[in-house]
Amino acid sequence: MRLVVQVKLLPTPEQAAALEATLRAANQAADLVSRIAYQQRCFRNFDLRKHTYEQIKAAFGLAAQAAQHVIKKVADAYRTLHTNLAAGRLGKPGSARRVKAESKPISFRPRAAQPYDDRCLSWQHGHRTVSIWTTAGRLRGLAFTGSAQQLALLAKHRKGESDLIWRDGCWYLYATVEVADVPVAVPDGFLGVDLGIANIATTSDAVRYSGRGLKAVRHRNRELRRRLQAKATKSARRLLKRRRRKEARFAANVNHVIAKQIVTEAERTGRGIALEDLGGIRDRVRLRKPQRVTLHSWSFHQLGAFLAYKAARAGVAVIHVDPAYSSQECSRCHHVDSGNRPDQETFTCTSCGFAEHADVNAARNIALRGEAGWAVSHAA
Secondary structure, three states: OEEEEEEEEEOOHHHHHHHHHHHHHHHHHHHHHHHHHHHHOOOOHHHHHHHHHHHHHHHHOOOHHHHHHHHHHHHHHHHHHHHHHHHOOOOOOOOHHHHHHHOOOOOOOOOOOEEEOOOOEEEEOOOOEEEEEEOOEEEEEEEEEOOHHHHHHHHHHEEEEEEEEEEOOEEEEEEEEEOOOOOOOOOOOEEEEEEOOOEEEEEOOOOEEEOHHHHHHHHHHHHHHHHHHHHOOHHHHHHHHHHOOHHHHHHHHHHHHHHHHHHHHHHHHOOEEEEEOOOOHHHHOOOOHHHHHHHHOOOHHHHHHHHHHHHHHHOOOEEEEOOOOOOOEOOOOOOEOHHHOOOOOEEEOOOOOOEEEHHHHHHHHHHHHHHHHHHHHOOO
16 A cells, blocks of 8 residues: 655755755756647657757756656656546536646646655655755755654655655655555445535444534635735735645544544444445536535545545455435335435435434445445455
8 A cells, every 4th residue: 555654854044945946947847848748749758758858957957867757747747637638627628628728738836846766865764864866966964854653654664756845935755655455354344424514424323523613614714715815915915825725734634533533433343434436426416506615615535535545554445335315215114205305404214204314314325335335346
């Protein structure tokens, strides 16, 4: 299993200047490679090297490995763009968004991330320092720090490339670690998880994780952004820039906490986790205008991803099921009727009279579908 460990670099002012100059040179080179790739319709990594390798080495003072990483970064960016175009993620042919994406070369921010391999970057874990290539020469003894858990993972399992990141005035290295896969235990039943807006997550054990607090925080942040944008002063723009990631960090922390509690309960009881397959929900669901902001800022995909990787590390089985009519189906008699949902919170079966909180009932249906799906996919 591959994970990403983030460590914070602690450069001196001279080291920070060298790192910034390196990122600027690498991304100027990437812009040049991108223009050549776009003009010549040449997007493969190997082919791009023939057209650009010597040129960017000479023009931007890049070492051989750094130049190759720049070319690969550009090729990967175009591969992602073409994949998104083919999948229709940038709109239909002729749409404004698609035309904008196709009509110009990909550009790179001056401080966009730059990948490093072991030839350009070495780690001294005992001293908590790195030696890293820059356009000003090799920087040795560059200190870094991180949490005890991250540093232990980094020292024991690091494998592959690392990315040099500049964010909000600070420098980071994102390193790839590869830990051994934990064998997935055969589940004794499934813990169903219903993801929603009023309740971020509800389990089939009737545990509800309310979205009220998260919704209130997001509402306050939206109002603050609106007022600051309307003010449009220099200090307002500075405050907007400082706060731009605060809401995302808050939501990610909430999702981490919820995912950890759900996975811990599933592991403790020897069950797997059944989740809804919510792909394309934003295209399928039709909501009133006041609800659209909530839906489009709802980080259900992130919560699902956190659940999946935490479950994999714990050896807990995860299965995704079709969520169709899970909120209208009775988890006791399995009668399906839109009349079973008189309001958002209430479920009352019109056939057998069973009553339960609507999200708990849906989570139990998801758990049952998880058991059926597991039985089918793991039949002898």
